[in-house]
Amino acid sequence: MKASSVQEDVFQAGVIGAGGAGFPTFIKLRGSYEYVIANGAECEPLLQCDQQVMLHDANRVVEGLEIAMTATGASKGIVALKKKHTQAIPAIQKAVKASQKAIDVFTLENYYPAGDEQVLVYEVLGRIVPEGGRPADVGCLVQNVQTCVHIAAAASGRPVTERLLSVHGEVKQPKTLKVPIGTPVQTVLDACGGVKISDFVVLSGGAMMGRLIDLDSYTGKTTSGLYVLPAGHPLARKKADSLERTLKIAKFACEQCSFCTLFCPRYLLGHELYPHKILQSVGWGAQVCAETITGAYLCCECGLCGALFSCPLSLSPDRYNASLKRTMQASKIPNPHKAKVKDVRPDRSGRRISVTTLISRLGLEKYDQAAVFESYRLMPDKVCINTAEHIGQPAVPAVKMGDNVGEEQVIAKPASDTLGVPYHASISGTVTAIGKHFVQISV
Ligand code: SF4
Ligand code: SF4
Structure with missing residues (x-):
């Protein structure tokens, strides 16, 4: 299979990161890497879809990983999952054993956020992604295991x-x-x-x-x-808190205990991210320190620093950082944090948060x-497909009201010269509603 056709197949199939961010996968497959890691860490409490994919669709997880390796010239592949995935591990090991490629299985402890790309790369390879960087900066491509399945399907001409x-x-x-x-x-x-x-x-x-x-x-x-x-x-109530109220309280009530920083996974990787200092800088009337507040660019929005885990006052520096990051991006303030980090914080291993503890806390x-x-x-009997789910520009509906569409038919395409992916009918039926960012199909 030619590398160039893989990216095209994956684009045409509308594959985006299934793990949450929704970045178009064909863009990632344009790079060259040493390693491709299939991410089966599934660190969010309770979730089980990725471990079930690895258990019931192990061959296609590995097939998608192999395709990604071929497309990007990667010489090594790794399927990373947790030790607690006791049923999925033998299924993946069997699929890996049948592969002609150099693929290993790596098992992780059960902590959060093991599935964060940068945390995963460090745990699996001991490489630290530079501040503001991506796994590609240390020779790695990370793909969620369900994305791997979608890559394998795309190579057979089947869209998501x-x-x-x-x-x-x-x-x-x-x-x-x-x-x-x-x-x-x-x-x-x-x-x-x-x-x-x-x-x-x-x-x-x-x-x-x-x-x-x-x-x-x-x-x-x-x-x-x-x-x-x-x-x-309590979790529902915290999630329902308005952003405005959360930000207001976070700025003024913080007592600077610094627990939020001490448990931050990106701080623990050695990055210059200090949520408590960000709150101090913008909330206490202290002189705003650009170097400190631009540290919010390094935040992966995992939520560990906030009301759900670290903060004894139930403040939400996580939401504050997320808001700050968007404001800085909108104002085109550049991220000055690009340092290469030599080592993680010395106490990192003792500060990783077990998912069991997290489940209890939540x-x-x-x-x-x-x-x-x-x-x-x-x-x-009806689906409504969001055509703007990916990172990039929304896809433009390519059907009209009353059209009969078959499953897998393209219903929205990216506008020319924009970052995007097409979307496909997930059921056969009639187009019964079209909006700026959605197409509804009814049986
Ligand atoms: S944990 Fe809460 S109170 Fe402590 S420094 Fe962070 S935001 Fe402030
Ligand atoms: S949400 Fe908080 S804990 Fe998570 S990376 Fe951002 S600052 Fe660190």
Whole structure:
């Protein structure tokens, strides 16, 4: 297979990072790397879709990894998953053994955020990504395991029309389901036997980095999981806090204990990121120190420094940093932090946060149970596909109202000369609504 055709296949198939960020995969495959790491760390509490992909689709995970290695000239591949994935490990080992390529299996301890690209690269290879850099800067490409499956499908001419996601919390039966892109959240919850309580909220993505969504929302290419929580659950309440209120309190109530910094995974990697100093600089009327506040550019928004874990006052430097980062980006303030780091902080290994501890801190123990894998594909009678889910410019709808479309047909294309990917019909049906950033198809 020619390397150039892989990027084109992956572009045409609309593959984006399935792990959350949604970066177009064909761009990453244009680079050259020494290593490709298939990321199966799945560090968000409770989520189980990636471990199920590795268990039930191990061959295609490895096939996608091999294709990525060939396309980028990487001589070594690694599947990184957790020691606790006791069922997935032998499945992946078997698939790796059958490969002609130099691929290893690496097992990680159960801590958060093991799946963060920079943390993963350090754990697996001992290489530290420079400040403001990417794994590519140290010769690595990191792809989520479900993205690997999508790469393998793309190489066979099949676009992204479905993904696995896991459902947790107050549903009758927590499940891991194969869901067409754009499936109504309500349909997914119904497939889990429905919700057991009347007053609830739905959290999409992960307990730490996810966000509350409306019940009439739809799943997407990056939806890895749904949590159904009582509306009064502490996690739900923290997620529901308004950004304005959170920022106001964070700036003025901080007592500078520095716990937020001490547990920050990027600080622990040796980067000059100090959330407590950022709050001090912008909140206490202290002279604003550009070097300190631009450190927010180094934040991966994992949430560990904030109200969900570190801060004894339930402040949210994480949300503050995220907001600051967007403001600086919008104002075109450059990131001055580019240092190469020689070593991690000496106390890093003792400060890694176990997911078990995190589950307890988040009040999720009750929901820490198996999300039973279902091999069938959900059959919604309607899908609504977000055509702006990726990083880049939204794709432009390429169908019109009333069109009959077949599954896998292109329904939106990137505008010329913009960063983007096409989107495809995930079910066959009739186009019943089109918006600026969505196409709805009904059976
Ligand atoms: S942990 Fe909370 S109180 Fe302590 S320095 Fe950080 S934001 Fe301030
Ligand atoms: S969210 Fe907080 S803990 Fe996570 S990387 Fe950013 S500053 Fe560090």
